[in-house]
Amino acid sequence: MGEIQPKPHALLLPYPLQGHVIPFIHLATKLASNGFIITFVITESIHHQITRSKNQTNHYKEGGINIFAEARKSGLDIRYATVSDGFPLGFDRSLNHDQFFEGIVHVFSAHVDEIVGKLVQSDPPVNCLVIDTFYVFASPIARKYNLVNISFWTEPALVFTLYYHMDLLRINGHYDNYDKREDIITYIPGVESIKPTDLTSYLQTDPTTVVHRLITKAFVDIRNSDFVISNTIDELEPQIISVLRENQPFYSIGPILPTGLTKSSVPVSMWSESDCGPWLDTKPKGSVLYISFGSYAHTSKHNIVEIAHGLLLSEVNFVWVLRPDIISSEETDYLPTGYDRLIEYSGMIVPWCSQVDVLSHPAVGGFLTHCGWNSILESIWSGVPMICYPLLTDQFTNRKLVVDDWKIGVNLHDKRSVTREEIAENIRCVMSGKSSDRFKQEIKKVKKTLENALARGGSSQKNLNQFTMDVKKKIR
Numbered sequence: 001m002g003e004i005q006p007k008p009h010a011l012l013l014p015y016p017l018q019g020h021v022i023p024f025i026h027l028a029t030k031l032a033s034n035g036f037i038i039t040f041v042i043t044e045s046i047h048h049q050i051t052r053s054k055n056q057t058n059h060y061k062e063g064g065i066n067i068f069a070e071a072r073k074s075g076l077d078i079r080y081a082t083v084s085d086g087f088p089l090g091f092d093r094s095l096n097h098d099q100f101f102e103g104i105v106h107v108f109s110a111h112v113d114e115i116v117g118k119l120v121q122s123d124p125p126v127n128c129l130v131i132d133t134f135y136v137f138a139s140p141i142a143r144k145y146n147l148v149n150i151s152f153w154t155e156p157a158l159v160f161t162l163y164y165h166m167d168l169l170r171i172n173g174h175y176d177n178y179d180k181r182e183d184i185i186t187y188i189p190g191v192e193s194i195k196p197t198d199l200t201s202y203l204q205t206d207p208t209t210v211v212h213r214l215i216t217k218a219f220v221d222i223r224n225s226d227f228v229i230s231n232t233i234d235e236l237e238p239q240i241i242s243v244l245r246e247n248q249p250f251y252s253i254g255p256i257l258p259t260g261l262t263k264s265s266v267p268v269s270m271w272s273e274s275d276c277g278p279w280l281d282t283k284p285k286g287s288v289l290y291i292s293f294g295s296y297a298h299t300s301k302h303n304i305v306e307i308a309h310g311l312l313l314s315e316v317n318f319v320w321v322l323r324p325d326i327i328s329s330e331e332t333d334y335l336p337t338g339y340d341r342l343i344e345y346s347g348m349i350v351p352w353c354s355q356v357d358v359l360s361h362p363a364v365g366g367f368l369t370h371c372g373w374n375s376i377l378e379s380i381w382s383g384v385p386m387i388c389y390p391l392l393t394d395q396f397t398n399r400k401l402v403v404d405d406w407k408i409g410v411n412l413h414d415k416r417s418v419t420r421e422e423i424a425e426n427i428r429c430v431m432s433g434k435s436s437d438r439f440k441q442e443i444k445k446v447k448k449t450l451e452n453a454l455a456r457g458g459s460s461q462k463n464l465n466q467f468t469m470d471v472k473k474k475i476r
């Protein structure tokens with residue numbers, strides 16, 4: 001008589017930021033569709049943020065995230081739980097990030113340990129931990145409860161491998177070298193060459209901060225994980241991925257996106273969304289530039305003012321997401337005087353929107369982006385070329401992929417400040433003329449690569465199936 005194989009029951013724990021929560025939610029439905037039982041655990045603070053914003057009826061109803069309720073209706077077993085990160089709800093996590101990051105290691109880890117302890121006794125018990133790579137406490141908890149330890153990397157493989165080989169950067173003197181070294185780096189396994197300015201911001205700057213220590217620790221801990229899954233695609237980063245696989249089982253299962261990109265497939269939103277649809281409907285095809293810097297990067301008042309003038313100079317139509325906290329100072333009045341009047345017919349400024357809806361609208365023909373990885377994948381999926389304006393963390397490295405490797409966008413700047421003339425010139429380059437046609441052709445090819453990877457028999461689909469089989473073997 002054959003032994004009954006336990007079903008994989010995975011506890012998913014995203015990093016508490018919009019850019020991590022979104023791919024984790026899509027991962028949950030992907031794994032559930034592949035036979036996993038999922039318990040999705042989110043911090044009380046993020047739960048509070050997504051449930052208190054207005055216009056959340058699309059995303060959230062009592063009892064959990066809508067997309068999960070829909071998934072349950074179609075027979076998928078997705079459960080939902082919250083856990084305290086150790087700070088009161090009113091605590092400003094982005095303002096006090098060092099304290100918050102310290103708390104993640106010392107306090108949050110204990111709360112996670114506690115909830116995992118409960119869930120290993122659920123019916124059926126949790127037997128896998130799918131945890132964001134940036135959490136430093138995965139392996140002790142997985143070991144303690146005898147769980148399959150799965151790390152989910154939400155960014156490209158190039159960024160992963162740079163962190164993974166941080167020691168090589170240190171030995172060769174390229175670590176913490178902002179503005180000092182210009183020689184090309186050629187010694188990272190699988191990476192033919194990369195400029196020091198294309199390293200993630202954390203690899204370029206002061207390595208003694210709390211975040212640096214966390215990343216270093218996370219990339220020591222990752223070596224203990226059983227499997228790494230990543231929101232990338234084999235065909236987009238072939239050498240890097242094949243070298244990474246020599247060290248550890250690494251499965252590219254991207255792009256992890258809402259496949260339909262319709263309103264109901266936007267899983268959650270941290271802020272109330274403005275509806276840009278009716279305004280976009282009045283604009284000609286491909287005439288609108290969309291501008292957004294993601295959910296937490298900041299820029300300076302100077303750069304905002306230059307972008308505002310660059311938009312006017314370029315005479316383009318635009319939708320601009322200006323989060324209330326977009327500049328790091330307390331100032332709120334940062335746009336040029338009378339700007340509202342100047343852009344009355346050509347521009348729409350909103351605090352937040354459903355990005356996938358805007359990008360997939362036919363009126364949108366370009367994206368001025370901070371190069372967050374989700375934004376890049378969403379832009380490719382919508383066939384919209386990019387103007388790259390990286391601000392923080394992986395965004396500098398992601399820019400290299402978009403501009404230098406895949407040629408589906410332009411560089412707004414290599415320096416950290418911009419001029420209005422540069423902005424206008426780059427907008428024209430992406431939005432009009434032969435250069436625009438070239439970008440559109442190239443992005444169609446990259447989009448096709450993404451579609452093929454997800455199709456039956458495609459690389460991401462095969463990797464997901466292999467991953468599922470390997471997890472099942474490990475559980476037994």
Ligand code: UDX
Nearest residue numbers: 019292294295296321352353354355356372373374375
């Ligand atoms: C962060 C990092 O900055 C990013 O570099 C990393 O790859 C993931 O974590 P974030 O800065 O928020 O994420 O950028 P991004 O990865 O682009 O994610 C933003 C998400 O918010 C996207 O899914 C986007 O669709 C959504 N969004 C953004 C909206 O729905 N509305 C908006 O107005 C802006």
